[in-house]
Amino acid sequence: MRQSGFTGGSAGRAVNVQAAPTPRNSSNRPRERELELKLAALQEDYADLHAALFDAAQVHRRLCAPRLVRRGDFEIASEIFAVRHLPGDFFTVVDAGGSVILALGDVCGHGLAAGMWTTHLVGLVGIHTAASPEPDLIVTGVNRHLSRMSPAAPPVSLFLARLDPATGTLDYCSAGHPPALLLRADGQLESLSEGGPLLGVLPAASFARGRLQLRAGDVLLACSDGILESRNSSDQEFGYERLEAQLRRAPTGSADGVLFSVLGAVQDFAVASELADDTSLVVVRRSNPQGNA
Helix, strand or coil, X not given: XXXXXXCCCCXXXXXXXXXXXXXXXXXXXXXXXXXHHHHHHHHHHHHHHHHHHXXXXXXXXXXXXXXXXXXXXXXXXXXXXXXXCCCCEXXXXXXXXXXXXXXXXXXXXXXXXXXXXXXXXXXXXXXXXXXXXXXXXXXXXXXXXXXXXXXXCCCEEEEEEEECCCCCEEEEEEECCCCEEEEXXXXXXXXXXXXXXXXXXXXXXXXXXXXXXXXXXXXXXXXXXXXXXXXXXXXXXXHHHXXXXXXXXCCCXXXXXXXXXXXXXXXXXXXXXXXCCCEEEEEEEECCCCCCC
């Protein structure tokens, strides 16, 4: 604490004493100017980096499917959230003749390193889809390519399906990805687990193909492990049990309704915790042939 000074004499009045300003040392000015220039350069570099990250995020968005896609009687709704800068998750919708290829992928890791690989993965899916529309063959081709790039390429999980909008037939292959869930209009719940291991790990891995029929009112939900591994303040995971329960509770009149109901439940569950991994969610719903809910 600073004390006020006092002058002598019988009055004993307190007098404010202020220190004289320190003379500016002219020899410091060149150094200060140098630091100012360096700070300005750093700020400019940060602005450029921020702009580059924004541009990269826009590229990722354009590579992925729009939030809501319609094909015949089917609605396909999706959302992806990045934990840092760029998501390592991706979702694409590719028309292949009379069918539609749906690919939901998750590059292991997150941030720039994972995000940079999504462009390559989307390209690989497109290349192998052009060669064959069979999900197991597409996945096998992508796995073979990534395995040749090991150890540079990270492991990737992938749920890939071929949907025929005219008949509702869905062929799929799940490569190391969390099994998708199918909620039937009558309330029955099925798990889609046919497939194989993570991509890029075993060059000669084999992949199985599953097949099912989507009927009016059926809802298919696929997600990345970021949804399942979201944690609350008690360090509990959201997990499959909660996901299944929320899917049953969701208003199933539209793909959007299911999507936002599940995302809202995950957000409410993990509201006190920071996002630990990229999260993605895809909902496919078939309306009745007349186009009504």
